[in-house]
Amino acid sequence: MTGAKKESTGKVAATNRKAYHDYFIEEKFEAGIVLTGTEVKSLRDGRATLQDSYASVKDGEVFLYHCHISPYSHGNLMNHDPLRVRKLLLHKKEINKLLGKTQQKGLTLVPLRIYFSERGKAKVELGLAKGKKQYDRRESIKAREAGREVERAIKERK
Numbered sequence: 001m002t003g004a005k006k007e008s009t010g011k012v013a014a015t016n017r018k019a020y021h022d023y024f025i026e027e028k029f030e031a032g033i034v035l036t037g038t039e040v041k042s043l044r045d046g047r048a049t050l051q052d053s054y055a056s057v058k059d060g061e062v063f064l065y066h067c068h069i070s071p072y073s074h075g076n077l078m079n080h081d082p083l084r085v086r087k088l089l090l091h092k093k094e095i096n097k098l099l100g101k102t103q104q105k106g107l108t109l110v111p112l113r114i115y116f117s118e119r120g121k122a123k124v125e126l127g128l129a130k131g132k133k134q135y136d137r138r139e140s141i142k143a144r145e146a147g148r149e150v151e152r153a154i155k156e157r158k
Contacts, residue, residue, distance in 0.1 A: 050114065
């Protein structure tokens with residue numbers, strides 16, 4: 001699902017707030033994720049981290065790397081490895097599009113959030129991202145601060 005898709009109203013398990021600071025997000029994709037039972041339970045508890053994680057296309061499939069999902073607290077011997085590589089589920093057309101853009105333009109696939117859809121399925125929102133330079137980050141911070149100042153001034157006037 002690309003472009004103008006409706007915003008999901010499901011429960012958000014993890015977000016990658018740093019991605020918006022470090023990257024320009026050009027396009028967003030929704031992907032399913034292959035999980036084990038204890039990973040799903042841990043995600044429902046909100047025990048996941050997307051910091052420093054990324055996705056890449058390998059052999060016609062998309063994989064998520066360095067996504068930390070903590071072991072389930074009530075899990076036993078069947079508990080999962082927290083940093084294992086997880087397969088993402090996308091349509092073939094979307095995979096080919098991602099493969100082309102990541103190879104040509106120097107774009108990166110960054111997971112923005114993990115959430116549960118209305119049907120109870122775990123989904124990952126991927127962003128096709130281009131890295132920001134240091135001056136771009138400073139400009140973003142300045143723009144954010146200017147917006148806050150405007151909001152404060154409007155609030156004081158009322």
